[in-house]
Amino acid sequence: MPPPAPERAGLAVIGAGPAGLAAAVTAAEGGLDVVLIDAADAPGGQFYRAPAPGLGATRPEALHHGWAAFTALTARLGRQREAGRLCHVTGHQVWAVRRTGEDWTLHLVTGPDGRGGAAVRARRLVVATGAHERQLPFPGWTLPGVVGAAGAQAMLKSGLVLPGRRVVVAGSGPLLQAVALSLARAGAEVPALVEAAGYGAYARAPLVLAANPDRLGEGVRHRAGLARHGVRMLTHRAVTAVHGTERVEGVTVSRLDRAWRPVPGTGRRVDCDALAVGHGLVPQLDLALGLGCSTRPGTDGSAALLLDEELRTTVPGVWAAGETGGIGGVRLALAEGELAALSVIADARDGRPGRTTARVARLRRARRRMRRFAGLMGAVHRPGPGWSAWLAPDTEVCRCEEVTAGAVRTAVDELGAGDSRTAKLLTRAGMGWCQGRTCGFAVRELAGGATDGAAPDRRPLACPVTLSTLARAAGPEDA
Ligand SMILES: Cc1cc2nc3c(=O)[nH]c(=O)nc-3n(C[C@H](O)[C@H](O)[C@H](O)COP(=O)(O)OP(=O)(O)OC[C@H]3O[C@@H](n4cnc5c(N)ncnc54)[C@H](O)[C@@H]3O)c2cc1C
Numbered sequence: 413m414p415p416p417a418p419e420r421a422g423l424a425v426i427g428a429g430p431a432g433l434a435a436a437v438t439a440a441e442g443g444l445d446v447v448l449i450d451a452a453d454a455p456g457g458q459f460y461r462a463p464a465p466g467l468g469a470t471r472p473e474a475l476h477h478g479w480a481a482f483t484a485l486t487a488r489l490g491r492q493r494e495a496g497r498l499c500h501v502t503g504h505q506v507w508a509v510r511r512t513g514e515d516w517t518l519h520l521v522t523g524p525d526g527r528g529g530a531a532v533r534a535r536r537l538v539v540a541t542g543a544h545e546r547q548l549p550f551p552g553w554t555l556p557g558v559v560g561a562a563g564a565q566a567m568l569k570s571g572l573v574l575p576g577r578r579v580v581v582a583g584s585g586p587l588l589q590a591v592a593l594s595l596a597r598a599g600a601e602v603p604a605l606v607e608a609a610g611y612g613a614y615a616r617a618p619l620v621l622a623a624n625p626d627r628l629g630e631g632v633r634h635r636a637g638l639a640r641h642g643v644r645m646l647t648h649r650a651v652t653a654v655h656g657t658e659r660v661e662g663v664t665v666s667r668l669d670r671a672w673r674p675v676p677g678t679g680r681r682v683d684c685d686a687l688a689v690g691h692g693l694v695p696q697l698d699l700a701l702g703l704g705c706s707t708r709p710g711t712d713g714s715a716a717l718l719l720d721e722e723l724r725t726t727v728p729g730v731w732a733a734g735e736t737g738g739i740g741g742v743r744l745a746l747a748e749g750e751l752a753a754l755s756v757i758a759d760a761r762d763g764r765p766g767r768t769t770a771r772v773a774r775l776r777r778a779r780r781r782m783r784r785f786a787g788l789m790g791a792v793h794r795p796g797p798g799w800s801a802w803l804a805p806d807t808e809v810c811r812c813e814e815v816t817a818g819a820v821r822t823a824v825d826e827l828g829a830g831d832s833r834t835a836k837l838l839t840r841a842g843m844g845w846c847q848g849r850t851c852g853f854a855v856r857e858l859a860g861g862a863t864d865g866a867a868p869d870r871r872p873l874a875c876p877v878t879l880s881t882l883a884r885a886a887g888p889e890d891a
Pocket of ligand 1: 426427428429430431432449450451452456457458459460504505506507540541542543544545562563565566587590591693696699733734735736740741742745874
């Protein structure tokens with residue numbers, strides 16, 4: 413049974429990944445009364461995802477690097493919990509947040525059928541809801557055996573399972589190298605890592621690279637590890653089709669031009685029984701957008717929260733940290749969580765921005781340095797405009813509602829849809845269970861509307877809830 417949520421706290425932190433954990437622990441150590449809420453049953457978020465307890469894993473650290481930092485954080489979490497300053501509410505998803513006087517009221521659901529729930533009031537809020545994977549569709553991407561690249565990593569870390577025996581890893585972004593290496597180390601054969609961009613583009617920003625030697629070193633270690641496991645690294649290429657009847661039997665890998673259009677006649681078949689594919693991560697902004705927080709365009713083409721140096725959003729009383737402010741990796745998430753908490757502590761003390769102590773100055777410097785690297789990474793791996801040339805008319809773009817690329821193109825070319833919202837109304841693309849999280853980017857690009865860092869639609873609910881939950885949460889003003 414997940415622990416019950418308290419009725420009130422000084423600070424509510426949503427998300428117990430690296431950013432949220434760092435924020436919650438720092439704030440509690442600074443004397444605040446904190447509630448940390450996460451949909452998962454254990455702390456750690458995506459990066460520090462541990463094997464499910466029932467699997468009896470004896471060495472969870474074997475699938476991780478930086479595990480010592482995580483155990484140090486969870487030890488601090490334990491101490492704050494025991495001291496009664498921090499309540500970690502696991503297995504609860506926040507589905508809405510509303511203003512109630514000077515407080516925020518967070519509405520939570522829990523349980524297998526989502527019927528359990530609670531409401532927590534808090535004076536201040538840190539949104540650390542992380543990111544989800546960006547998928548670009550292509551012929552065959554809905555066949556069994558095609559999984560998200562980050563999803564494959566998550567399956568391995570939490571379920572200790574591989575998506576197949578011979579797995580092609582494809583898409584774009586440095587995460588692919590970590591995924592390919594984890595799969596190979598866990599015993600999968602990885603015949604190729606197919607990267608749509610090229611790593612040479614990083615060399616155009618030597619100062620940013622020089623300021624982030626840890627990222628450079630990580631890249632070198634990954635490349636060496638991949639070479640040791642015989643993983644071929646193919647750049648400026650993409651998987652443009654998946655073959656198979658019941659499940660994946662092979663993929664076509666094509667060379668791409670600079671705009672990511674496949675070069676005719678370059679397709680080569682690679683046999684495999686699984687494909688792990690992803691084109692980077694996208695900030696998870698449902699709750700923040702619902703609160704009215706403004707966004708900025710990221711260099712990778714997605715929207716990220718607009719934050720000041722103290723990690724305040726544009727909504728008073730709401731801070732954010734980690735991937736919600738733009739995709740940047742675990743170390744950046746940890747630094748931002750700590751910085752956000754220090755700002756919250758100062759705000760709670762006298763309602764003013766905090767003093768720039770040596771600790772704050774060091775964290776800000778680290779943040780600026782890592783954010784510059786994140787900007788470079790986003791620009792290098794941003795999907796090229798020619799990716800949609802991979803699509804066939806019958807390729808499903810929205811898999812929830814089974815809407816094809818042909819249907820979206822008809823809505824645009826023949827019915828005059830000039831933006832994704834009209835395309836959605838005409839085709840139902842983005843109206844299914846995932847509410848456009850998977851297909852939103854692709855539909856926006858196909859509809860030809862504003863795609864450059866445009867914020868996703870604002871939704872009143874961050875996840876599906878039952879009518880009874882809605883009715884329970886409704887205040888007298890909603891009647
Ligand atoms: C599937 C996946 C796998 C990844 N694997 C790797 C990897 O192997 N190596 C690597 O370097 N990077 C990896 N990353 C990136 C890495 O996770 C991030 O850099 C880092 O974890 C960011 O920390 P964060 O705290 O911002 O977000 P996260 O770690 O994503 O934490 C966000 C937390 O918020 C919770 N949450 C979100 N919405 C709600 C809600 N409404 N209610 C309650 N809780 C909520 C989630 O359950 C999650 O625990 C992965 C990302 C993803 C999406």
